[in-house]
Amino acid sequence: MTKAKKKRVIKTIAIDADKCNGCRGCEVICSAFHSAPQYGSTNPARSRIRIVRDPLADIYIPVFGGEYTAAECTGRSEYTIDGKKYDACAFCRASCPSRDAFKEPDSDLPLKCDMCVSDPSLKEPMCVQWCLAGALTYIEREEEAEEAETVEELDAGLAALADKHGWQKLVDAVSRISKKQ
Numbered sequence: 001m002t003k004a005k006k007k008r009v010i011k012t013i014a015i016d017a018d019k020c021n022g023c024r025g026c027e028v029i030c031s032a033f034h035s036a037p038q039y040g041s042t043n044p045a046r047s048r049i050r051i052v053r054d055p056l057a058d059i060y061i062p063v064f065g066g067e068y069t070a071a072e073c074t075g076r077s078e079y080t081i082d083g084k085k086y087d088a089c090a091f092c093r094a095s096c097p098s099r100d101a102f103k104e105p106d107s108d109l110p111l112k113c114d115m116c117v118s119d120p121s122l123k124e125p126m127c128v129q130w131c132l133a134g135a136l137t138y139i140e141r142e143e144e145a146e147e148a149e150t151v152e153e154l155d156a157g158l159a160a161l162a163d164k165h166g167w168q169k170l171v172d173a174v175s176r177i178s179k180k181q
């Protein structure tokens, strides 16, 4: 049987660290865009992008908030850039128990970059729009997805419905609908 293929959009922000000047405009607008009400406050501690800064060495490296993890990792990487050693966790994207990065300051809830998904959708994520230095570039590309991914999506959709209504109601509804077919 031929596998059904469908397109999916992969969104990427390319980072050119050489162009970053450490202005932190991206942190400010990210926190403002995600505040409630929107643009009601600015607090870089709530941003989903953070700039690792070493002004004396003129090094600024943007890092985007990634996945939440409940456990600290068991191995870490040490970085040396232009002769300066960085903390083993400096460039990590995870929201994890070992540090405060990428966590809501009040609630400790994890903060992950969501590419500024909104309705209506933005032409480009806010941090990209605000980066006047051109260090952040938004790239969209289409990729073919296999049928297996469609099945995963179906599983995720069913699990979400079950969370909301309970499995038994879901099974009853499927059985009811199938009898009408």
Ligand code: SF4
Pocket (backbone or CB within 6 Å): 019, 020, 021, 022, 023, 024, 025, 026, 027, 051, 060, 062, 130, 131, 132, 133, 134, 135, 136
């Ligand atoms: S807005 Fe651009 S130049 Fe400024 S800190 Fe962020 S990535 Fe760097």
Ligand code: SF4
Pocket (backbone or CB within 6 Å): 029, 030, 031, 033, 047, 048, 049, 064, 065, 112, 113, 114, 115, 116, 125, 126, 127, 128
């Ligand atoms: S893409 Fe949006 S959510 Fe992600 S860091 Fe930039 S402003 Fe924040």
